Amino acid sequence: MNMSEFLSHRDVESLLGVYALDAVDGPDAEAVARHLRTCARCRAEVAQHRETAALLAFGGEEAPEQLWDRIAGALETASPPLDLSRLPLPPSRPSAQRSPVDTMGHPGPVGRRNRVGVSRRVLAALAAAAVVVVGILSYEVDSLQGQVGRNQVAEARPSLGQVIAAALTAPGRQLVALRPTAAQASSGSGATAEAVLLPNGHGYVVKADLPALPVTQTYQLWGLIGQQAISLGLLGPRPGPSSFQVSPGVSVKKLMVTVEPAGGVIQATSAPVVAGQPART
Amino acid sequence: MPDLKNASDTSLVVAIARWEQAALAEVFRRHAGAVFALAKRVLGPGGQAEEVVQEVFLRLWDQPDRFDPERGSLRSYLLASSHGRAVDMLRSDSSRRRREEREAQFRAKAGYDLELEVWDLTVADHIKAAVDGLPAEERRAIELAYFGGHTYREVASLLDQPEGTVKSRIRAGLRRLRGDLAGSGLEGA
Numbered sequence: 174m175n176m177s178e179f180l181s182h183r184d185v186e187s188l189l190g191v192y193a194l195d196a197v198d199g200p201d202a203e204a205v206a207r208h209l210r211t212c213a214r215c216r217a218e219v220a221q222h223r224e225t226a227a228l229l230a231f232g233g234e235e236a237p238e239q240l241w242d243r244i245a246g247a248l249e250t251a252s253p254p255l256d257l258s259r260l261p262l263p264p265s266r267p268s269a270q271r272s273p274v275d276t277m278g279h280p281g282p283v284g285r286r287n288r289v290g291v292s293r294r295v296l297a298a299l300a301a302a303a304v305v306v307v308g309i310l311s312y313e314v315d316s317l318q319g320q321v322g323r324n325q326v327a328e329a330r331p332s333l334g335q336v337i338a339a340a341l342t343a344p345g346r347q348l349v350a351l352r353p354t355a356a357q358a359s360s361g362s363g364a365t366a367e368a369v370l371l372p373n374g375h376g377y378v379v380k381a382d383l384p385a386l387p388v389t390q391t392y393q394l395w396g397l398i399g400q401q402a403i404s405l406g407l408l409g410p411r412p413g414p415s416s417f418q419v420s421p422g423v424s425v426k427k428l429m430v431t432v433e434p435a436g437g438v439i440q441a442t443s444a445p446v447v448a449g450q451p452a453r454t
Numbered sequence: 455m456p457d458l459k460n461a462s463d464t465s466l467v468v469a470i471a472r473w474e475q476a477a478l479a480e481v482f483r484r485h486a487g488a489v490f491a492l493a494k495r496v497l498g499p500g501g502q503a504e505e506v507v508q509e510v511f512l513r514l515w516d517q518p519d520r521f522d523p524e525r526g527s528l529r530s531y532l533l534a535s536s537h538g539r540a541v542d543m544l545r546s547d548s549s550r551r552r553r554e555e556r557e558a559q560f561r562a563k564a565g566y567d568l569e570l571e572v573w574d575l576t577v578a579d580h581i582k583a584a585v586d587g588l589p590a591e592e593r594r595a596i597e598l599a600y601f602g603g604h605t606y607r608e609v610a611s612l613l614d615q616p617e618g619t620v621k622s623r624i625r626a627g628l629r630r631l632r633g634d635l636a637g638s639g640l641e642g643a
Binding site for chain 2: 187188189190191193194195196197198216220221222223224225226227228229230234235236237240241243244245247248406407436437439
């Protein structure tokens, strides 16, 4: 019989300091964990010890820069809420721990990257309506073939490709063709991007033909609203389709993309590489 | 876009729960250095410390609801996450040999002044003063347990002390530090 199951309260208390420092393992650790579930006083003591320990940890070091880019690249992102009845969804599977598709006024994402694979069947169904989108996303499908396990869960969500396809044909949508500004055009960069804006304030970068940046930099999307350039999010150093959001009813006079240090900035540091005005066609 | 640099840690976690990547980036900017330094201190130099940082932040992204602001600061939550993961890695079989080497080195350095080696210059002055103010036995036990990643039984063996003594010294030492630092009215970064 495991004596640790019968730890008295005093025995548990004597372990609280070492437990907070992860210096208990095995049955003792389990016994303390069990006790903490029901004892608020001991939980509070462990929390205090952990706060104290946190002060001992060093604050002056910088984490390596490329570490953030690896993390950013690994993030699973959600598609924003949309009218799902209009979309051909793949067969439903057990959903991920948190359902991202909350249509009850859930605020939309800003500047996301979506790394979810799109099944070939769904891509075919969208082909007639969104040839451009299929062309962009197919490379992502190929590069994601090795990650089938994660994608099986993620496919329960509508993909960014489906959402963009719907946006491109939604009533009231405005297309934005972003082209090099006059200063950039003279350097013949050939950079372009395409975006779409919906009346409800949701926006999508549909396509971004922008040169890849080093990991120390990122593309940042801005909207000219009133007299101000407001950041709409980060597109990353190798941008692709992504989503952003402005408040519904706000008029975006222009979309612009600048090059900024990784992590983005509050105010743009240089002139846009591409820009464009929304047009209703 | 709200000014993230002035946002509270808790509001950043709320934003993370709404899938805002920029909020995670700001949390990273504020706390990744400490998370990395602690993992490196426990695991030694090498790619494992970077793995820990990645896991800690991806875990925050995937499960932001696990952070309870009532229980403590975001910093201490991330550091506890980092420390727990680092210690798990340290105790896994693949690290056992390196660990045994370190323990052998420790025994060989009987009488070596651990203080010189352990407390980095980047620890704030008032924290260093509080640590220096601890009874040596409490300080050594905390250092071996927290930074060395040893269980209290291993610490008892390394210091040649009874397990009960080690447990109570660590608990007392942490309480003393908390009292000293609360008294000075200063909080951790």
